[in-house]
Amino acid sequence: MSRTSTAPTKFTHVACGDCPIRHRAVCARCDDTELKQLDEIKYYRSFQAGQTIVWSGDRMDFVASVVSGIATLTQTMEDGRRQMVGLLLPADFVGRPGRETAAYDVVATTDLVMCCFRKKPFEDIMVTTPHVGQRLLEMTLDELDAAREWMLLLGRKTAREKIASLIVIIARRDLSLKPGDADGRVVVDLPLTREAMSEYLGLTLETVSRQISALRKDGIIQIEGKRHITIPDFDRLIEEAGDDSDGGFLA
Secondary structure (H helix, E strand, O other): OOOOOOOOEEOOOOOHHHOOOOOOOOOOOOOHHHHHHHHOOEEEEEEOOOOEEEOOOOEOOEEEEEEEOOEEEEEEOOOOOEEEEEEEOOOOEEOOOOOOEOOOEEEEOOOEEEEEEEHHHHHHHHHHOHHHHHHHHHHHHHHHHHHHHHHHHHHHOOHHHHHHHHHHHHHHHHHHHOOOOOOOOEEEEOOOOHHHHHHHHOOOHHHHHHHHHHHHHOOOOEEEOOOEEEEOOHHHHHHHOOEOOOOOEOO
């Protein structure tokens, strides 16, 4: 795969108080003074769908929060095989303070906007502003929990449960940023192609397509176009994922 990509474009500056991820991002616990410190070192970058944000092993001189859009984390083995190992959704944090290089390829799956911070000033703020460090620790522990749940999904769940679980994960994050419809329906745009879903879930493309069709036939989801999904009954989808209403696994 080529290591060249189109340069990112600048994005209009947004005041922290007006940011759509304000209460979920790394700045969630910051007061007005702390937000002003972050505002002085932040800048926005936008990427087109399919564009590489950073390659594994490359120097990364910034950290960032995803404002809108979806990105994937991918690792390439020595023999050239590639495995998608994670998704970056709105409010997720990109980069590692204290680490000079990127651990994974980060690729925009959809058009993407990121709120970036220059790494050294951000590391300094982590020392002087405990709220930033505390929130980053919380997000890191949440990510660890999610990774453990994903191990369970890949190891124990059926193909149908895997597809349903992925839709639940994306829909839950979407609902945390905006409410569902008044009639209880949940509407979400699936950010991954079926090929990407098969790679992420460890399934064949044919299995992914068959299970999505089965969920639609059974009335669990409704699909318009390729990726626009309506969930008439979210609790029913959760049951199909093998989870309870709190996201726990049903034995």
